[in-house]
Amino acid sequence: MPRAEKPRPAMPASSPDSAADGHHDLIGQPHDDESEGPVAQAEAEAAQISESDHPLGAMGQRFDRRSPFLIGMSAAAGVAVTYGLVLVVVGLRDVLILIGLALFIAIGLEPLVSWLVNRRLPRWLAVTTVFVAVVGAVGGFLTATIPVVVTQAAQLVAKVPDYLRQAQDHNSWLGQLNERLHLQQAIENSVSGGAGLLNAGVAVFGALTNLGILVVLTVYFVADLPRIRVALYRLVPNSRRPRAILIGDEICAKVGGYVLGNLLISVIAGVLTLVWLLIFGVPYAVLLAIAVAVLDLIPVVGSVIGGAVVSLVALTVSLPAFLATIGFVLAYRFAEDYLLVPKIIGSAVKVPALVTVVAVLLGGALLGVVGALIAIPVAAAVLLLANEVLYPRLDRA
Structure with missing residues (x-):
C-alpha cells in the first residue's frame, strides 16, 4: 500500500529563497524531479523537516559508530586532517606565533579589565582605560629613556675603536677574552658588507611590523574575550561543560x-x-x-x-x-x-x-x-x- 504523503508546511518567512519542495530557488535551476531521481525525493523530505524554529532542519540520528564504513572513513579523514594541519602549522608558523602571543597577552590583561568591569564600567570603557594606561606608561618610559639611551649608544659607538685596540692587545683582559672566543672576528663578520646592513634594516622593519600587528590583535582579543570564551566552551559537550x-x-x-x-x-x-x-x-x-x-x-x-x-x-x-x-x-x-x-x-x-x-x-x-x-x-x-x-x-x- 503506498505511503500517504505528509502535507508540506509552508516555508518560513526567514527563508524567502527556499522553494516549497525543498530545493533553493537560486541554486541549480531548473530542478527536474525525473532527472534528479533520489535527490528529488530527499528535497521533498527536506521541505517536510523545515520548520519555523529550524529552517534548516533539526539534528538527525547519530551514525552507528560500529559501522566498518564509518570507522574506515573516520580513520582516513583523521589521517588527512592531521597531515593537512601539520602543513598549515608549518606554513603559518610565524602568523600563529603572533596570534598565540597576542592571545597570551590579552589573557594577561584580562584581570585588569574584569576588575574595572566589576566596578560597573562598560567593557569597552574598561578596555580603553587599560590600553590608555599601558600606552601612557610605555610612552612615558620611552620619553624618559630614549635620550639617555641614544647618548649612551653614541658613547659606545665612539669607544668601539678603543675596544678593538684592547682586543688586539694580548696583555689586556679584553685581548685575552678575544683570543679565547674570537669576539672581534665574529663582530666583523656580522657587520661587514652592505648585505649585513640591509639585513639588519629588513629585520628592524619586520620587527616593527610584527609589533604593530601584535598590538592590534591584542586589542581585538581583549575586547572580544567574553565572546571568544563562550565560543570555545560551546565546543565542549554539554555534559562536560560545567x-x-x-x-x-x-x-x-x-x-x-x-x-x-x-x-x-x-x-x-x-x-x-x-x-x-x-x-x-x-x-x-x-x-x-x-x-x-x-x-x-x-x-x-x-x-x-x-x-x-x-x-x-x-x-x-x-x-x-x-x-x-x-x-x-x-x-x-x-x-x-x-x-x-x-x-x-x-x-x-x-x-x-x-x-x-x-x-x-x-x-x-x-x-x-x-x-x-x-x-x-x-x-x-x-x-x-x-x-x-x-x-x-x-x-x-
Whole structure:
C-alpha cells in the first residue's frame, strides 16, 4: 500500500529563497524531479523537516559508530586532517606565533579589565582605560629613556675603536677574552658588507611590523574575550561543560596572574640594577638596566644572561666593581626567587623547579624567545589538567 504523503508546511518567512519542495530557488535551476531521481525525493523530505524554529532542519540520528564504513572513513579523514594541519602549522608558523602571543597577552590583561568591569564600567570603557594606561606608561618610559639611551649608544659607538685596540692587545683582559672566543672576528663578520646592513634594516622593519600587528590583535582579543570564551566552551559537550568552565577559567586566571606578576618583577629588576650601576659608575647604566629588565621576563636563563652581561661591563671599571656586581646579581637572584616571586605571583603558578627548567628549554627550542616566555604558564596549565583530569581517571581505571 503506498505511503500517504505528509502535507508540506509552508516555508518560513526567514527563508524567502527556499522553494516549497525543498530545493533553493537560486541554486541549480531548473530542478527536474525525473532527472534528479533520489535527490528529488530527499528535497521533498527536506521541505517536510523545515520548520519555523529550524529552517534548516533539526539534528538527525547519530551514525552507528560500529559501522566498518564509518570507522574506515573516520580513520582516513583523521589521517588527512592531521597531515593537512601539520602543513598549515608549518606554513603559518610565524602568523600563529603572533596570534598565540597576542592571545597570551590579552589573557594577561584580562584581570585588569574584569576588575574595572566589576566596578560597573562598560567593557569597552574598561578596555580603553587599560590600553590608555599601558600606552601612557610605555610612552612615558620611552620619553624618559630614549635620550639617555641614544647618548649612551653614541658613547659606545665612539669607544668601539678603543675596544678593538684592547682586543688586539694580548696583555689586556679584553685581548685575552678575544683570543679565547674570537669576539672581534665574529663582530666583523656580522657587520661587514652592505648585505649585513640591509639585513639588519629588513629585520628592524619586520620587527616593527610584527609589533604593530601584535598590538592590534591584542586589542581585538581583549575586547572580544567574553565572546571568544563562550565560543570555545560551546565546543565542549554539554555534559562536560560545567567542569570545563571551572578548569578553563582557573587556567586563564593563572596565566593572567603570572603575566602581570612577571612584568612587575622585571621592572623591579631593572630599577634596582640601574641604581646599583649608577652607584659604582658602570658605563651604559640605562642600556644595561633595560636589557636586564627585558631579559628577566625570560624565566631561569634570562636573569643569568643579564647578570653575566652586567658583570662583564662592570669589569671595565675595576675588579672590585666586578666582584661587587657579581655579589649583587647573586643576592638579587636569591631575593627574587624566595621573596618577590612568592609575594607577587604567589600561588598563581605552582611549578616544580625541574619542570620549570625543562619547560623553558623545550619552549625556547620550539618557539624561541616566545616559547621561553610562555613556558611556565603553559606548564602550569598542563599540570593542572593532569591533576584534575588525567590522574583521577587513571586512579579509577
